[in-house]
Amino acid sequence: MHSPGPLLTRPIAEALHAARAAGTATWTGSFDLGRSRDTVALSAEDWNWRDATYPYPDKLKDRAIHHWDGEGFSPISRFSGSLIKLVPTEWGAPTFEIDGIKMLPTSKTSPIDDAQRKVALVQPRGRIVLDTCGGLGYFAACCLEAGAARILSFEKNPDVLWLRTLNPWSPDPDAPSSGGRLQLTHADVAEAITSIADASVDALLHDPPRFGIAGELYSQDFYGQLARVLRRGGRLFHYTGTPNRLTSGRDVPREVARRLERAGFKAELALDGVLATRR
Secondary structure, three states, X not given: OOOOOOEEOHHHHHHHHHHHXXXXXXXXXXXXXXXXXXXXXXXXOEEEEOOEEEEOOOOOOOOOOEXXXXXXXXXXXXXXXXXXXXXXXXXXXXXXXXXXEXXXXXXOOOHHHHHHHHHHHOOOEOOEEEEOOOOOOHHHHXXXXXXXXXXXXXXXXXXXXXXXXXXXXXXXXXXXXXXXXXXXXXXXXXXXXXXXXXXXEEEEEEOOOOOOOOHHHXXXXXXXXXXXXXXXXXXXXXXXXXXXXXXXXXXXXXXHHHXXXXXXXXXXXXXXXXXXXXX
């Protein structure tokens, strides 16, 4: 369930302060990272958004998204072994970082547009889709929009699941707009996949952390499990990026394609990963 409340970035906070200093009675902008626009009433002491009153924030951190925690505006971040934070982008839809490493491509395009292109490769309309590593849920959101019959999504990290409850761009499984089609499970897909029936999904989206963090999700055994649960003719998109190509000369996409071929797929390089069809 998503948590309601205004989200502030440093530019939004500065705009509120500037409007108050100029003596204007209202200010119009977005308090949900560009999903909508609202007009808020301003007074000298506070501002009113959707029938609730908030204090003007102190100077906010750059490259951070802040939420109302009941006492003030705090960055959306947690540290429990790794620092995980929600990070604004110029596209509205945020990315997230783990220990400073950006998890989604955002330099040239919106992470939503990027997800749409990848989701389109597996043709999800009317199909059951396995989303192995849910992250912020952008693959799932695009599958819902494209008319998938059902999405089985897994996310291992509880802090990432918490980020989703505060990110208005992440799909809410309980929202009427999801129509009960999104099943989000807090679990490690490397273990959970063993309980999924043979040939029970029609399409697969696999966006694992980099190899050094989750090597088991690139293993021959795991690819065998992907082949087992996917029906014949079903499509898989596997995000790989190009890690280590410049430093070690490794070609991870081609290594992945070869393993998928051994597991029972016909594989080819596509976008920034591998597109494979179950033989």
